[in-house]
Amino acid sequence: MTPINIGLTQEQRQGVINLLNQDLADSYVLLVKTKKYHWDVIGPQFRTLHQLWEEHYEKLTLSIDAIAERVRTLGGYPVGSLEGFLKIATLKEDAGRVPTATGMVSNLVNDHEQVIRNLRQHIDQSSEEFHDEGTADFLTGLLEAHEQIAWMLRSFIEGEALEADGKQPAAETKTPVGV
Template structure:
């Protein structure tokens, strides 16, 4: 059935590209956070183990919301690891598990990358694709990432 929500197909397709890139970023960040939850060691193990769990649970909800936003626009959300890896703007860390302080630094850098991209994508959704709904949605996600980044910074201080 055709999607008739007041946005033409070109605009819906444009924001879908943005959202699928974001979905890829979120999934990679989720996986990295979950990996750190499993593999953290050191004197702050217990606190960081719980902290990482809360962050990956929040990211899991974000992933679902982004995928559902794509579907609400009448398109398919990415759903394979190959797509996520290909379209993510974040990088995986292959090799040894870093120490806890490096885990925090890597996650902070990734959240800040996502935040900067969200700022750009929010404007593009509003100005180029005339999609106030997606623009607002991206602003809300940016606020969630800003809070997660603040918490990571607090651990590093």
């Protein structure tokens, strides 16, 4: 086997590979949860959420492949079993129950925000501890994608009224009945 000579030691590459494998595991758990919710959602928001989650799981599928390929680029092997994913993932399955549509959205917001927090930490570690700016940049792209998805999901359940300029409207004053 030809040694990898990209300016990172084996220890640095292995440190980054470990971070990437955790990100891969979290992404896979999130993919499964998103697909499950896509299949199980019911209620007046069915069509909107069904379509939104299809977009999300398609993006997750692409990012999963990119993470695994980044691991291979660095000379490692991606985790590739459900058992392996569940051992190192920070996210938990939502097995055995079907939440309401709003509950599903809320669960996915929480999961994407956990992934975002993990990615921030992994970006710092990749750069500062392992001196792998390429992986830090790669993870930054993933972070931005998860931030956008979390924003979309939060927006779905927040339901705050806004003026055309994006500001919240002034509190409405109600006149007592009969005055």
